[in-house]
Amino acid sequence: MDKRLNDGQDLRVPAICRACDARHRGICGAMTAEQLAEFSRFTTRKKIGAGTELHGQGERVISYANVLRGVVKLTKVMQDGRQQIVGLQFAPDFIGRPFASESTLTAEAATDAEICAVSKGALDRMVATAPDLEHKLYHQALLELDEARDWMLTLGRKTAREKVASFLHLIAAHYDPECNETVAFDLPLSRQDIGDFLGLTIETVSRQMTKLRQEEVIIVENNRHVIVSDMERLARIAGID
Amino acid sequence: MDKRLNDGQDLRVPAICRACDARHRGICGAMTAEQLAEFSRFTTRKKIGAGTELHGQGERVISYANVLRGVVKLTKVMQDGRQQIVGLQFAPDFIGRPFASESTLTAEAATDAEICAVSKGALDRMVATAPDLEHKLYHQALLELDEARDWMLTLGRKTAREKVASFLHLIAAHYDPECNETVAFDLPLSRQDIGDFLGLTIETVSRQMTKLRQEEVIIVENNRHVIVSDMERLARIAGID
DNA sequence: GTAGCGATTTGATCTCGATCAAGACCAAAG
DNA sequence: CTTTGGTCTTGATCGAGATCAAATCGCTAC
Structure with missing residues (x-):
């Protein structure tokens, strides 16, 4: 993707x-x-x-x-x-x-x-x-x-965790054409929209984001600004080849 | 679709x-x-x-x-x-x-x-x-x-029942350009393939097919030949507008 | 400041579909 | 005929994600 x-x-x-x-x-x-x-x-x-x-x-x-x-x-x-x-x-x-x-x-x-x-x-x-x-x-x-x-593969076959990671990876990769290890950006979508994009409820999206935060894969400020500390790791979680 | x-x-x-x-x-x-x-x-x-x-x-x-x-x-x-x-x-x-x-x-x-x-x-x-x-x-x-x-809508937001009905509807509509009420055809896919198309396991596909059979929405012979008795009804089950 | 309100998070519980495990069916081969 | 192997169905159980409910956050207006 x-x-x-x-x-x-x-x-x-x-x-x-x-x-x-x-x-x-x-x-x-x-x-x-x-x-x-x-x-x-x-x-x-x-x-x-x-x-x-x-x-x-x-x-x-x-x-x-x-x-x-x-x-x-x-x-x-x-x-x-x-x-x-x-x-x-x-x-x-x-x-x-x-x-x-x-x-x-x-x-x-x-x-x-x-x-x-x-x-x-x-x-x-x-x-x-x-x-x-x-x-x-x-x-x-x-x-x-x-x-x-x-995205059909994401919707049909990935877990909630993988879906959320895939979404973050998609947005991060989009705002960072150079593919750095660390990327910071503002989420362009609300939790509801993310859910509608991933085929999940907002609660599940929120829980998975919280988990990724706790595992220090991402840092979130103000519910909108996100910093991905290790894109490689995020990609691995997302199940991206 | x-x-x-x-x-x-x-x-x-x-x-x-x-x-x-x-x-x-x-x-x-x-x-x-x-x-x-x-x-x-x-x-x-x-x-x-x-x-x-x-x-x-x-x-x-x-x-x-x-x-x-x-x-x-x-x-x-x-x-x-x-x-x-x-x-x-x-x-x-x-x-x-x-x-x-x-x-x-x-x-x-x-x-x-x-x-x-x-x-x-x-x-x-x-x-x-x-x-x-x-x-x-x-x-x-x-x-x-x-x-x-x-299909992304099907994968992301439909239930197993709706997914299976959507698949049957897709195939039936494909083999019957005239959109008759009753349509007969051979499934071009195995249960495994249907599962891989719908983001489901073969067991879930099988169970939903059985249910549709019991409700007389479809008739199945030899696990391959299918007759849809009422396309309108199938469409309704599939959640097609 | 704080009141109000929508968005988000967190918690408790439920449910649909996955998983694990037999069994049934069917066709080809012996 | 029986055996073999693959595909499909059925049953029992489990668990990821949905649902329901409440608390918290963050922003705007006062």
Whole structure:
């Protein structure tokens, strides 16, 4: 999960838009100046608060987005309220499902975030004519598929302890591309969200975090700030090859 | 899961090859006669027995394949042997992960099967120059991503009963595109495989099957042949919206 | 400061699915 | 026919994680 997540990072589709600073790599790089100018007429940069829904499960989708800052969670809900997070999108990930009008999941900001929204029609039209653009999107889809399948192993076969360690490892590896022994970061998810990501209850998540704290695998401050003292050890606990 | 699986079916990449009967739709349709001729020099049609491994986790991949008949399971294994099936490929699905040299999973025939193997280099070269071909592959990757995410909800949040019902529903829906009330089919997986797909033990799978049998939701003959008497009811038990 | 409130932790108990252990079924081989 | 070996089912018991309940933490507002 971790490894590929880092390797893949550079391949992810970054900011698509007009005002997104100087970060016009990725998708934009695949366009001519002309296309870019035309395209930027349909993009909007937005700051959104934690909990803001980009689109709901079953809704018609009218825009795509690129994450510029923060974390967006992709969730599926059952009628009775049971919920599963099926993906976490970090900057500069693309959010959206080309070639489908209705979404099969909800995209919601897990933290305060900044996105660059793009009208669906505009991007669809460009994708239809710019093979490079589609190539970038295909790349990201394959990375997401790899991540989803890695997580299926976690959901189906790992213990609560291994699941929590896997989650911490995933986040730590994400915020530390250099893979140092010690990593510090703020958790982008609440205990409830972590539970929904791991298929566990908040109580179980809490208990496993406490145990890892007692074993000095992690240090936790303010329930949010985490320091992993030994990533190798964490990986071993997580059952990562 | 079911719905999209059926809808998507037509979009899947079908047979790529020379001798694969008259079913030259999909990928091949995206090629010129010239390309097709060149391409067919690198394809081989093969019959493989249940259990045959196409490629292993961590191995270098030298060929892709299209499933022509039978079912291929994609699995991930942990060092200690715990196993999770992360995908099932039916005809005419494409098997392979473009843009990666090493596989992160094992592809193995779950039933006797027939495939059309293609040299990786040849397909990669074509993909680089034929946008239509990449478009088809992108489509399939998105469908597989949808399926993986649907299954994550099953793995993370459903009960054993719901999981087994979900599995039966998935297979039944796959073999009955018309969504009749009653569907009969042969299970393409052993109890062990079903367990590995659902994140359960074989005993739990067996017990839940027995219960569904007793409740007359299904009829089972020879441990393999299954008749679902009421798909609606099965869907309700599976917790499918 | 402290009052209020949601998020998190901790504790006690229960339950579903895992584990351990026979037994039944079925097909191929002798 | 019986034996053998694999797969599946059934039964008894165990335990990890869920559930229910209460206490504590941490933040904001006053």
